[in-house]
Each structure stands twice: as structure tokens, then as C-alpha cells.
Amino acid sequence: MALRDLKTPPASVTEASAALDALDDALVGGFGRLSAANLEALHGLHRSFAATPLAGELAAAIAGISRSEFLDRHFLVLAAARSAVLGAMHDALLAQACAALGRPAPEIEAIAAGAGQAAPPQVEVWLESARHWLMELALAGFANLELEILLPFQATLDAMSSEPALVRQHALLGGFLEEMLAVFPRRGEIAAPRRRWADLWARALVLAAGAPEPLRSRPTSGSLTIYGADLRQHDHLATLVVYGALAEEGAGTRLVRASVSASKVDVIQGAELGGLFAEVAPNLVAALASGQRLTLTKAPLLGCGDLIWEDSRTNLGAKAGALVEAAKLLAAAPALRPCLAPADRHPALIDELVFVPDSECAGGPPLPIERIPTTEDLLATDLAGNKGFVALLRFDGGAWGLQPLAIDKGKPLPRMVGAGLAAGAKGHKSSSLATLKERAGKLLRKKS
Amino acid sequence: MAKENRSVIQPRSLARARKVDKVPFVELYAGRLQGVVSSGSDEDRVYVSYFEAGTGNFYCSTNNNRPCGGLRGSPCKHLASLLDEALLQYGAERLVHGLGLSAEPDKVKRGGDLLRFIKGGPHKIEAGVVFSRFLTYLHHVSVKPTTAPIPEMGWFVR
Numbered sequence: 004m005a006l007r008d009l010k011t012p013p014a015s016v017t018e019a020s021a022a023l024d025a026l027d028d029a030l031v032g033g034f035g036r037l038s039a040a041n042l043e044a045l046h047g048l049h050r051s052f053a054a055t056p057l058a059g060e061l062a063a064a065i066a067g068i069s070r071s072e073f074l075d076r077h078f079l080v081l082a083a084a085r086s087a088v089l090g091a092m093h094d095a096l097l098a099q100a101c102a103a104l105g106r107p108a109p110e111i112e113a114i115a116a117g118a119g120q121a122a123p124p125q126v127e128v129w130l131e132s133a134r135h136w137l138m139e140l141a142l143a144g145f146a147n148l149e150l151e152i153l154l155p156f157q158a159t160l161d162a163m164s165s166e167p168a169l170v171r172q173h174a175l176l177g178g179f180l181e182e183m184l185a186v187f188p189r190r191g192e193i194a195a196p197r198r199r200w201a202d203l204w205a206r207a208l209v210l211a212a213g214a215p216e217p218l219r220s221r222p223t224s225g226s227l228t229i230y231g232a233d234l235r236q237h238d239h240l241a242t243l244v245v246y247g248a249l250a251e252e253g254a255g256t257r258l259v260r261a262s263v264s265a266s267k268v269d270v271i272q273g274a275e276l277g278g279l280f281a282e283v284a285p286n287l288v289a290a291l292a293s294g295q296r297l298t299l300t301k302a303p304l305l306g307c308g309d310l311i312w313e314d315s316r317t318n319l320g321a322k323a324g325a326l327v328e329a330a331k332l333l334a335a336a337p338a339l340r341p342c343l344a345p346a347d348r349h350p351a352l353i354d355e356l357v358f359v360p361d362s363e364c365a366g367g368p369p370l371p372i373e374r375i376p377t378t379e380d381l382l383a384t385d386l387a388g389n390k391g392f393v394a395l396l397r398f399d400g401g402a403w404g405l406q407p408l409a410i411d412k413g414k415p416l417p418r419m420v421g422a423g424l425a426a427g428a429k430g431h432k433s434s435s436l437a438t439l440k441e442r443a444g445k446l447l448r449k450k451s
Numbered sequence: 452m453a454k455e456n457r458s459v460i461q462p463r464s465l466a467r468a469r470k471v472d473k474v475p476f477v478e479l480y481a482g483r484l485q486g487v488v489s490s491g492s493d494e495d496r497v498y499v500s501y502f503e504a505g506t507g508n509f510y511c512s513t514n515n516n517r518p519c520g521g522l523r524g525s526p527c528k529h530l531a532s533l534l535d536e537a538l539l540q541y542g543a544e545r546l547v548h549g550l551g552l553s554a555e556p557d558k559v560k561r562g563g564d565l566l567r568f569i570k571g572g573p574h575k576i577e578a579g580v581v582f583s584r585f586l587t588y589l590h591h592v593s594v595k596p597t598t599a600p601i602p603e604m605g606w607f608v609r
Contacts, residue, residue, distance in 0.1 A: 266594035269466035312598035351458035443589035
């Protein structure tokens with residue numbers, strides 16, 4: 004293993020990143036008032052797509068926009084082109100990482116379509132609203148946003164929140180809108196985080212292109228050992244992502260990912276999130292705290308290595324020496340491990356699971372530490388005197404980094420993100436969550 | 452590399468947990484600090500209160516649009532509690548910026564310290580505008596969690 008070799012990204016990635024600036028600058032300034040330099044840069048983007056399937060569409064979109072023909076279709080093409088560049092960057096970066104780590108490229112398992120339900124008809128209407136709103140943002144430009152542009156979309160967003168087919172769209176659009184609203188009252192031009200907002204805008208537009216297909220899964224049984232967890236959140240959603248190894252019955256050991264996402268409000272934080280996650284995944288929350296294995300029986304597994312958690316298909320088992328096993332398995336990670344579907348690929352979403360032995364930490368961690376969520380369960384200071392740690396290999400801002408998920412401190416249980424959630428899952432009558440739920444029970448029932 | 456070239460940025464200041472029994476709802480939203488304050492005397496009654504950034508205008512009424520009796524040209528006790536709780540939830544820096552006040556965040560110890568920076572007067576708005584935000588807020592804690600993967604949450608770190 005040679006994480007230290009990942010000091011610089013491949014040259015092609017740095018060049019591609021510079022090419023994105025053309026589009027991102029136009030998004031900041033606004034497509035409603037493109038400068039000659041913006042237009043020239045957009046034509047440059049088009050030239051780099053020559054001889055690709057997107058070339059014709061991109062030429063039409065840029066020509067249309069420069070004639071002030073503002074159709075959401077044109078912007079969707081730009082977003083798709085941007086995503087394609089980032090997807091290629093993702094692939095080059097992952098190849099570099101796999102070479103450095105001496106592991107095969109991750110493999111997506113082909114799974115046949117099941118009898119999933121098609122999305123209900125109102126989904127198309129909401130997605131059309133989303134596309135239109137995202138076009139309005141692009142026309143105005145991130146630096147010139149006004150509340151009059153942002154607020155009208157709130158009602159659509161609230162309506163989308165109850166539709167299970169649109170969880171991804173709702174999660175992203177909600178977090179993006181919340182961030183943009185937070186700059187008000189604005190003073191002068193908005194100092195937009197250019198790359199970030201362009202990412203969120205483009206991904207939101209691509210996800211709004213059409214109703215999502217039902218997820219394809221196959222049943223799996225076996226023993227799951229948790230290696231680490233990550234907590235992601237904005238004000239209205241918290242996502243717990245658990246990484247681990249699944250010893251599948253009748254097959255080998257593979258790596259998997261499982262996630263629980265709970266709608267929430269800003270005052271619900273820390274251990275209290277456990278109460279929300281435990282509504283659907285009590286065994287998962289319990290295992291994070293106790294270090295127990297989980298036995299899965301016919302649990303649904305997706306092609307990219309995601310388990311769809313159904314708690315009734317799981318049982319808590321014996322305690323595991325998780326990090327000792329992680330050290331061994333991750334030294335030669337199997338090809339069947341979590342990855343991104345081709346349309347979802349983006350450098351910032353790379354989450355390659357690694358084990359960093361203490362021998363690699365002499366003189367500090369082999370790569371910069373980043374993205375540790377705010378939690379008492381695991382702090383950056385826990386890395387001092389560690390006996391090895393499980394981390395996600397991350398890429399952002401032009402450089403590789405490590406996000407620790409679980410740290411071996413030589414005690415029976417490692418320091419692990421999410422270990423404290425079980426304490427909050429018990430629920431206290433005086434907790435904010437209990438108080439708000441009680442109010443919701445009264446008021447929302449009265450309303451309907 | 453500069454922040455403008457990063458995809459994932461941890462926000463500098465976060466909303467903090469606070470007790471929500473007396474003031475169940477506080478938000479800085481769209482240039483306003485607004486919220487819902489429980490009545491001290493009647494368990495079933497709530498007051499809807501707001502301050503507007505910039506103008507410094509404010510108002511307080513029941514959710515049935517009956518004006519608050521304590522509102523006599525200056526903020527009532529419900530508006531003062533709204534400021535207190537907002538300070539707990541958002542911290543002085545975000546609150547002062549969110550309301551566009553000239554106060555120095557370091558010197559704000561309690562919400563009441565901000566009252567003298569509020570330059571506006573009572574200005575009626577429909578309580579429903581704020582109250583419907585409260586219902587949406589409550590809706591958020593009532594939606595069943597999902598176990599479907601959401602790769603996009605990788606952009607949101609706190």
C-alpha cells in the first residue's frame with residue numbers, strides 16, 4: 004500500500020478541471036448576460052467534446068443560448084457535458100488510486116430489473132418545475148441571486164418531500180436551496196463557492212432530467228462486519244452511511260455500504276439523530292455501538308454494493324474484532340466493493356475504503372485529513388497514538404485526502420463515527436425530537 | 452487550493468441544539484428571523500413572531516391573526532424570547548448577520564442585548580406565512596426515514 008504516492012493527481016485530471024471553469028464562471032456571472040470571454044470559453048468546452056456523442060447537442064445548446072433561446076433542454080445538455088467531464092476525471096482518479104493501493108477496479112454487479120413500481124405521474128411535473136427553476140438560477144448567476152428567484156421553488160420542494168421516488172432529488176435540492184438562502188440578507192455580490200454550487204446545480208439538473216427508474220436488487224444472506232461509518236447532513240436531512248464486509252453464503256467476502264437517511268430539522272443533532280435512524284434501522288444503530296456482527300437473511304443488495312437496509316432481515320450476532328479484520332481484508336480489497344453508477348461518478352464522491360496501519364502514520368498521516376463530521380464519537384485528535392484506522396480515500400480541491408471513519412486506540416472497541424447514536428435512540432421524553440414529534444402529532448392531524 | 456475550487460465545504464457555523472418546549476420554532480429564513488412562541492398562560496395558544504432584516508420591522512400575533520397585547524410600538528416578551536432562542540440556535544455572528552444589525556457579535560450575551568439595534572416598528576404580516584413554515588418544519592420530523600442510497604449527500608458535511 005502506498006497512499007503517500009498519491010501526492011499529485013494525473014495531469015489529465017488537472018487539465019479537465021481547468022476546462023470546467025468555463026462553464027462554472029458562466030454560472031456565477033449568469034447566462035442572461037454572457038460576456039464575449041464566457042462565450043469563447045463555452046465554445047472551447049464544445050471543441051473538447053468534438054467526436055463524442057454529446058458534440059451535436061452541445062453545439063445546438065451553446066448556439067441557442069447565445070441567441071438568448073432559453074430552454075431548459077439547453078441547460079440540461081450543459082449539465083450533462085459537465086457531468087461527463089467529472090465522470091472521466093473520477094475514472095482517471097480511481098485508476099490512479101487502485102494502482103497505488105494495488106487493488107482491482109471496483110466491479111458493478113449486473114442485476115436484472117425487478118417488478119419495481121414506476122414513479123407516480125406528479126413526479127414529472129415536479130421535475131419539470133425543478134428544471135425550470137435551475138434554468139432561472141443559471142440565467143441570473145450565483146453572484147446575483149435574489150430571493151424572488153429562490154423562494155417560489157420552496158413550495159415544489161415541500162411537495163416533493165413525501166415522494167419516495169424523489170429522495171435523491173429532494174435531498175440535493177433542499178440542501179442547495181438552504182445554502183443559497185443562507186447568504187441573505189446579501190450585501191453586494193454573493194461570494195459564491197463556484198465549484199461547489201456548479202456541482203450541486205449540474206447534478207440537480209441531471210437528476211431532474213426524468214423520473215428515476217426503480218432500484219434493481221438481488222437478495223443476499225451472510226454475515227456483516229461493520230468497519231466504519233460516516234455521517235452526512237444538511238439542516239433537513241441526515242444520512243448515516245455504514246461501510247463493512249459481507250461474508251456472503253455460497254460466495255466470498257465482499258465490501259458493502261448501507262445507508263439510512265432521516266428527514267430532520269436543524270435543532271436535532273448529535274446523538275438525537277440516533278432516534279430517527281433507529282425508526283427503521285435499530286439493529287444497525289445498535290451494532291455500531293456494540294461492535295457486534297449482523298446476520299443478514301435475504302437482504303436486498305444493489306449492483307454498486309449498497310444494501311437496502313430492512314431491519315427485519317437482520318439479527319445481531321457475536322462481537323467482532325472489526326479493525327483487525329479490516330486491516331487484513333483491505334490490504335487486498337476485493338473487486339466487489341461499493342462504487343458509483345456511471346451516471347453518478349464525480350471526484351468528490353469517491354469513497355474508496357482503506358485501512359491505514361500505524362506503520363504508515365510515522366510522522367503524521369500519509370495524506371491530509373479531511374471531512375470529519377462534527378461528532379463526539381470521533382475527533383481528529385483521536386489520531387494521535389492510533390494503532391491503525393479505517394478511512395475513506397477522498398479527492399477534492401485538486402488533492403487526495405483521508406477521512407477517518409474508525410480509529411483503533413488499542414481498546415476493545417475502536418473510536419467510530421456513529422457509535423454514540425444508540426444512546427440517543429433510546430429516546431427521552433424531554434428531548435427536542437420527542438417535543439417536536441408530539442407537536443407534529445397534534446397539529447398535523449388537526450390540519451388534515 | 453482555493454475554496455472556490457472545492458466541491459465539499461464544511462459550513463463555518465452550525466445551528467446548535469436547544470430546548471424547544473417554550474419556543475418550538477425559530478428560523479432565519481429569506482431575510483427574516485421568524486418563529487413560533489408558546490403562550491405562557493394557555494397551553495393551546497401560540498404566538499407567531501418575526502423581525503425583518505434591513506427594515507427592523509417586527510410583529511407578533513396569535514396564529515389566528517389576533518395581535519399580541521404586549522405589542523405597544525416596541526417588541527413584546529414573545530419577540531424577546533424569539534431573539535433569545537435564536538441566539539442559542541444560531542450564535543451571535545449568524546444572527547447579527549441574518550438580521551443585518553450593526554451590533555458587534557462578540558458583545559452579545561443574550562438576545563435582549565440586540566433589541567436596541569432593532570430600528571423598525573410593528574408591521575403586520577399574515578401569521579399564516581410563518582405558521583405554514585412551522586407546519587413544514589414539523590412535517591420534517593414526521594417523514595419516515597429511507598434506506599435507499601443518496602450519493603448526493605456526499606456533498607454535505609457538518
